Amino acid sequence: MNQRILPYLLVAPAVVFLGAFFIVPLVQTIVLSFDGGGTGNALGNYSRMVNDLNFGVSLRNTFMLVLVVVPLQLAMALAMGMMLQKIERGREMVLWIWTIPLGVSDLAAGLVWLALLQNTGYINSALFHLGLLDGPTPWLNSETPVTLFAAIVLAEVWRATAVVLIVIVAGLQTIPKEFGEAAEIFGAKPWRKFTRITLPLLKPSIQSALILRTVLAFEVFAAVYALGGRNFPVLVGEAYTWQNENQNYGVAAAYAVLIMVISLAATLVWLKALRTNPETQA
Amino acid sequence: MAGIVIDRIEKTFGTAKALDAVSLTVADGEFVALLGPSGCGKTTLLRIIAGLESRSGGRVLIGDRDVSDLRPADRGLAMVFQNYAVFPHMTVFENVAFGLRTKNAPEEKVRRNVMRAAELLHIEPYLERYPAKLSGGQRQRVAVARALAVEPAVLLMDEPLSNLDALLRLEMRADLKRVLQEAGTTTVYVTHDQTEAMGLADRIAVMHSGRIVQCDTPMTVYAAPATTFVGGFVGSPPMNFVPIRNEDGRARLDGFEATAPGTGELLLGFRGEDVRIDAPERGLSFAVAVAEPMGSHVLLTGTIADKLVRVVAPTGIRVAAGERIGIVPDPERVVWMSPETGAALPRIIS
Numbered sequence: 261m262n263q264r265i266l267p268y269l270l271v272a273p274a275v276v277f278l279g280a281f282f283i284v285p286l287v288q289t290i291v292l293s294f295d296g297g298g299t300g301n302a303l304g305n306y307s308r309m310v311n312d313l314n315f316g317v318s319l320r321n322t323f324m325l326v327l328v329v330v331p332l333q334l335a336m337a338l339a340m341g342m343m344l345q346k347i348e349r350g351r352e353m354v355l356w357i358w359t360i361p362l363g364v365s366d367l368a369a370g371l372v373w374l375a376l377l378q379n380t381g382y383i384n385s386a387l388f389h390l391g392l393l394d395g396p397t398p399w400l401n402s403e404t405p406v407t408l409f410a411a412i413v414l415a416e417v418w419r420a421t422a423v424v425l426i427v428i429v430a431g432l433q434t435i436p437k438e439f440g441e442a443a444e445i446f447g448a449k450p451w452r453k454f455t456r457i458t459l460p461l462l463k464p465s466i467q468s469a470l471i472l473r474t475v476l477a478f479e480v481f482a483a484v485y486a487l488g489g490r491n492f493p494v495l496v497g498e499a500y501t502w503q504n505e506n507q508n509y510g511v512a513a514a515y516a517v518l519i520m521v522i523s524l525a526a527t528l529v530w531l532k533a534l535r536t537n538p539e540t541q542a
Numbered sequence: 543m544a545g546i547v548i549d550r551i552e553k554t555f556g557t558a559k560a561l562d563a564v565s566l567t568v569a570d571g572e573f574v575a576l577l578g579p580s581g582c583g584k585t586t587l588l589r590i591i592a593g594l595e596s597r598s599g600g601r602v603l604i605g606d607r608d609v610s611d612l613r614p615a616d617r618g619l620a621m622v623f624q625n626y627a628v629f630p631h632m633t634v635f636e637n638v639a640f641g642l643r644t645k646n647a648p649e650e651k652v653r654r655n656v657m658r659a660a661e662l663l664h665i666e667p668y669l670e671r672y673p674a675k676l677s678g679g680q681r682q683r684v685a686v687a688r689a690l691a692v693e694p695a696v697l698l699m700d701e702p703l704s705n706l707d708a709l710l711r712l713e714m715r716a717d718l719k720r721v722l723q724e725a726g727t728t729t730v731y732v733t734h735d736q737t738e739a740m741g742l743a744d745r746i747a748v749m750h751s752g753r754i755v756q757c758d759t760p761m762t763v764y765a766a767p768a769t770t771f772v773g774g775f776v777g778s779p780p781m782n783f784v785p786i787r788n789e790d791g792r793a794r795l796d797g798f799e800a801t802a803p804g805t806g807e808l809l810l811g812f813r814g815e816d817v818r819i820d821a822p823e824r825g826l827s828f829a830v831a832v833a834e835p836m837g838s839h840v841l842l843t844g845t846i847a848d849k850l851v852r853v854v855a856p857t858g859i860r861v862a863a864g865e866r867i868g869i870v871p872d873p874e875r876v877v878w879m880s881p882e883t884g885a886a887l888p889r890i891i892s
């Protein structure tokens with residue numbers, strides 16, 4: 261076999277698969293979003309999307325979720341990863357338990373938290389029996405936006421922090437322990453060691469984790485839908501509604517394209533903001 | 543005052559004993575080399591002194607203070623790691639300055655100490671570079687400079703010159719010795735290069751499978767090894783050991799005879815350069831196998847009583863492979879060892 265052709269032959273199936281099932285539908289979606297929706301104006305779907313009552317709310321909600329959930333998850337994953345480094349026996353076991361939520365689908369995760377948090381749920385009854393509540397208290401409807409938001413954040417953090425954790429743990433394991441030891445010998449206290457040695461060396465991993473997590477966070481939907489229904493509109497939820505309830509594929513496509521553009525922009529932001537000079541890596 | 547006392551330190555990894563009741567006292571300002579073959583526990587001992595490795599037993603005292611349970615930073619020492627541990631995300635300057643910065647030293651002092659350390663180790667041209675662009679030997683020098691820059695009272699070095707070429711190593715060795723002597727730094731220096739240990743150290747602690755088998759001045763370790771292992775490990779060529787029988791206080795083999803301690807089977811130890819060459823019947827009968835001219839001398843390799851022996855002969859000597867010559871070790875310089883324990887027998891002072 262010709263050595264120059266072989267690599268191309270080997271990647272060909274993956275390229276064909278992606279081309280057929282990803283690029284083609286993507287192009288179709290983009291084309292669909294610009295079909296005008298019968299208005300004669302190529303941007304018709306977009307103007308319908310923007311002028312919809314729920315558009316502003318869903319955009320704001322989605323960004324709020326991303327801005328709260330992603331930093332929270334990064335901070336938690338860093339803390340958990342650093343704690344894991346200190347554990348000698350049973351580290352695999354702890355990591356395994358921490359990553360269990362990864363195996364749960366996001367809709368199932370939302371339903372789990374719904375069972376816990378709805379007004380007839382476990383937490384409500386438990387607090388009621390302890391005498392801390394006077395009766396079943398609703399937390400997840402449109403009159404209680406703060407607790408609804410908190411519940412969604414909680415469910416998302418529970419469900420998806422492990423993704424960040426795994427990337428961080430993998431990154432931490434590539435840092436030779438002698439760097440931390442040298443820092444200690446030369447007088448660096450734990451916080452300084454963390455900020456001056458660990459964080460800079462972890463930057464490429466943090467970048468990967470943030471890109472991965474931010475893109476997924478902009479696509480948040482199932483957990484939100486399970487907990488709040490349409491009380492908490494988000495972008496993907498709106499796309500879903502336009503597609504299935506309104507049967508308006510053009511506006512749904514416009515939402516899909518908007519989400520994609522936002523995700524790409526977020527990726528660019530992380531690529532730029534956390535760029536590492538290759539010279540400064542071990 | 544910053545002497546080091548290592549008191550019966552034990553270390554086991556799982557079931558393997560890496561250090562077996564190691565005790566060693568290093569006086570304030572003294573330079574002690576830890577010398578031993580790969581895997582004998584040198585790095586482990588150094589890391590326990592530094593507080594980077596937990597110990598299974600024993601104590602470490604620095605400057606009369608029990609530091610056994612203190613964090614590395616509180617032990618008041620600096621260290622050069624065997625694999626350098628130079629921070630890849632900092633310039634060479636910032637690496638060398640690291641210890642001073644954590645102590646919030648004034649900028650002027652940082653600059654002064656960094657420049658002095660950099661000059662000593664010939665790394666000034668690289669100060670603004672990142673370590674990824676440096677060779678192994680250059681990185682190693684950055685690691686040494688980082689340790690010297692903090693002007694430590696106690697300095698631990700783990701094979702700090704192992705990656706330098708012979709010429710640079712010779713120069714660094716001399717500079718290092720001078721600087722540490724001037725500063726009165728108490729130094730523990732790990733090496734498996736015995737010429738480095740001989741040249742640098744006030745005392746050499748020879749380690750063998752988790753124990754210190756001898757700790758003495760370089761000349762004593764060289765001339766009067768405590769065990770056959772030390773005799774064989776220190777010195778090039780290594781000390782020769784020949785089995786010999788001692789009857790009535792006189793050991794005899796071939797045409798050689800000397801007063802010896804103990805009775806029965808012994809090992810006669812002698813250095814290759816401490817011999818006189820004579821006729822075969824007037825000394826140990828040496829069957830020459832190889833004669834290698836070394837410039838200043840000729841190295842003869844062969845056997846005495848079927849034991850491998852190396853001796854140093856003057857350049858003018860004319861011997862060929864296969865010949866037999868007589869070897870007469872200087873009776874003042876021979877050592878006597880027990881063949882069972884490999885330990886030295888007390889000398890007979892006559």
Ligand SMILES: Nc1ncnc2c1ncn2[C@@H]1O[C@H](COP(=O)(O)OP(=O)(O)OP(=O)(O)O)[C@@H](O)[C@H]1O
Nearest residue numbers: 555560578579580581582583584585586587624734
């Ligand atoms: N973390 C560890 N876990 C298990 N065994 C270890 C560990 N570190 C060292 N050892 C063992 O302890 C013994 C001493 O190791 P050490 O690194 O101290 O040797 P060394 O004298 O420094 O050798 P070298 O000259 O090759 O650096 C070796 O047998 C080694 O395999």
Ligand SMILES: [Mg+2]
Nearest residue numbers: 584585586624
């Ligand atoms: Mg070592």
